[in-house]
Amino acid sequence: xxxxxxxxxxxxxxxxxxxxxxxxxxxxxxxxxxxxxxxxxxxxxxxxxxxxxxxxxxxxxxxxxx
Amino acid sequence: xxxxxxxxxxxxxxxxxxxxxxxxxxxxxxxxxxxxxxxxxxxxxxxxxxxxxxxxxxxxxxxxxxxxxxxxxxxxxxxxxxxxxxxxxxxxxxxxxxxxxxxxxxxxxxxxxxxxxxxxxxxxxxxxxxxxxxxxxxxxxxxxxxxxxxxxxxxxxxxxxxxxxxxxxxxxxxxxxxxxxxxxxxxxxxxxxxxxxxxxxxxxxxxxxxxxxxxxxxxxxxxxxxxxxxxxxxxxxxxxxxxxxxxxxxxxxxxxxxxxxxxxxxxxxxxxxxxxxxxxxxxxxxxxxxxxxxxxxxxxxxxxxxxxxxxxxxxxxxxxxxxxxxxxxxxxxxxxxxxxxxxxxxxxxxxxxxxxxxxxxxxxxxxxxxxxxxxxxxxxxxxxxxxxxxxxxxxxxxxxxxxxxxxxxxxxxxxxxxxxxxxxxxxxxxxxxxxxxxxxxxxxxxxxxxxxxxxxxxxxxxxxx
Numbered sequence: 001x002x003x004x005x006x007x008x009x010x011x012x013x014x015x016x017x018x019x020x021x022x023x024x025x026x027x028x029x030x031x032x033x034x035x036x037x038x039x040x041x042x043x044x045x046x047x048x049x050x051x052x053x054x055x056x057x058x059x060x061x062x063x064x065x066x
Numbered sequence: 067x068x069x070x071x072x073x074x075x076x077x078x079x080x081x082x083x084x085x086x087x088x089x090x091x092x093x094x095x096x097x098x099x100x101x102x103x104x105x106x107x108x109x110x111x112x113x114x115x116x117x118x119x120x121x122x123x124x125x126x127x128x129x130x131x132x133x134x135x136x137x138x139x140x141x142x143x144x145x146x147x148x149x150x151x152x153x154x155x156x157x158x159x160x161x162x163x164x165x166x167x168x169x170x171x172x173x174x175x176x177x178x179x180x181x182x183x184x185x186x187x188x189x190x191x192x193x194x195x196x197x198x199x200x201x202x203x204x205x206x207x208x209x210x211x212x213x214x215x216x217x218x219x220x221x222x223x224x225x226x227x228x229x230x231x232x233x234x235x236x237x238x239x240x241x242x243x244x245x246x247x248x249x250x251x252x253x254x255x256x257x258x259x260x261x262x263x264x265x266x267x268x269x270x271x272x273x274x275x276x277x278x279x280x281x282x283x284x285x286x287x288x289x290x291x292x293x294x295x296x297x298x299x300x301x302x303x304x305x306x307x308x309x310x311x312x313x314x315x316x317x318x319x320x321x322x323x324x325x326x327x328x329x330x331x332x333x334x335x336x337x338x339x340x341x342x343x344x345x346x347x348x349x350x351x352x353x354x355x356x357x358x359x360x361x362x363x364x365x366x367x368x369x370x371x372x373x374x375x376x377x378x379x380x381x382x383x384x385x386x387x388x389x390x391x392x393x394x395x396x397x398x399x400x401x402x403x404x405x406x407x408x409x410x411x412x413x414x415x416x417x418x419x420x421x422x423x424x425x426x427x428x429x430x431x432x433x434x435x436x437x438x439x440x441x442x443x444x445x446x447x448x449x450x451x452x453x454x455x456x457x458x459x460x461x462x463x464x465x466x467x468x469x470x471x472x473x474x475x476x477x478x479x480x481x482x483x484x485x486x487x488x489x490x491x492x493x494x495x496x497x498x499x500x501x502x503x504x505x506x507x508x509x510x511x512x513x514x515x516x517x518x519x520x521x522x523x524x525x526x527x528x529x530x531x
Contacts, residue, residue, distance in 0.1 A: 050422070052426060
């Protein structure tokens with residue numbers, strides 16, 4: 001498994017914009033604003049996960065757990 | 067009142083571990099009613115300082131104690147005969163409210179016991195009451211104080227269970243862990259905690275937080291007590307499909323035969339990431355174990371530990387959002403701030419990244435299985451820091467990896483730093499609880515025990531010799 005790569009701050013910023021938009025649609029503008037710090041933290045975390053490159057695996061253990 | 071053969075005076079029965087109390091009851095040097103009364107008196111004396119309990123079933127516990135004293139001939143088959151137990155307030159116990167720290171659930175009384183609670187009763191345990199949990203077992207700070215310093219958090223989410231055991235209000239309590247909610251409060255409060263293999267202990271009748279990460283488990287003051295409790299709790303439960311492959315061992319036998327000094331793999335990344343006093347204290351403990359014959363090897367992780375924590379957090383967020391969708395839609399304003407934010411952000415996470423998090427977890431699991439091939443266990447600090455102030459429940463990054471991959475992990479106190487406890491975390495492969503108990507018992511014999519916290523006073527320090 002490769003480690004996170006690429007411009008992670010750009011990924012996090014893009015994801016944060018996506019999350020903010022979704023939050024406003026889902027929870028309304030007031031709640032979206034109240035969630036601002038949590039959305040930023042979540043975006044950073046998701047940005048790191050998005051940057052991971054996993055080798056394709058036809059028998060991925062997660063997807064074949066049953 | 068006589069002293070016990072465990073070398074502990076039974077003048078203060080609340081100081082006894084569960085196994086010590088059981089032996090005293092068996093010898094008839096301690097009565098079950100006497101033990102329950104001693105524990106209740108202790109709670110009356112110090113609960114205002116600790117705030118570990120949501121409710122105490124005083125009448126029910128005493129009635130059960132009297133009933134057990136009339137069934138003394140049955141005690142040999144009941145491994146927790148007469149032992150008072152506290153339940154984190156997410157476990158259903160028939161007749162007692164389960165609130166999960168959620169105000170609208172204050173009058174919610176379940177019709178039946180959780181599977182674990184039924185097993186405790188069958189084993190002769192006395193359900194004393196419900197201990198404080200953070201709301202829905204997440205991370206909003208509880209009202210409970212750390213018995214070592216009331217300005218510090220006891221950790222969470224099993225806050226009341228850990229604080230009550232540490233403060234000698236109860237010898238044994240149940241907690242639950244989705245990220246670090248058994249091991250972290252146990253370490254912050256200076257007691258022992260076990261997060262068993264995922265699927266070894268039934269979750270039926272326990273308020274869930276995240277299906278694929280939730281682990282019930284015990285908190286106590288000795289390895290033997292953890293083993294005794296797990297022997298009662300573990301096993302297949304038709305009501306919880308995750309337990310269908312449960313492999314149960316003879317845990318008490320493992321504790322009685324600890325075996326040779328273990329080969330431990332020290333995960334250096336976690337020592338580097340811990341605050342220096344914690345890293346130093348846990349390293350000193352490992353040095354002491356090495357001087358007694360343990361072999362300490364070193365390893366660096368391939369997978370970035372931060373990424374592992376990200377994967378656990380993502381899965382927890384998404385599963386909590388799905389679990390709480392209906393309740394949140396009706397009662398969002400009753401949610402505590404962090405729990406509400408968890409649910410509301412979790413609902414926005416792309417499905418692809420949830421799957422990515424699961425795949426990262428599987429690869430971390432494979433890496434840890436490979437590391438465990440040539441050693442008995444992995445070792446690391448239980449928490450990165452000493453118990454912080456009460457605005458938080460602490461740092462879950464060092465416990466979350468083992469919740470993510472479902473491996474059993476146990477914390478054991480290794481001393482005090484600035485009057486606050488520090489824990490060593492020992493991790494074994496899946497279903498290797500017997501091995502984990504053998505190792506932990508060996509460690510327990512080598513390390514100096516912590517004193518009882520002096521409530522209202524700052525603790526001293528215990529050095530490694």
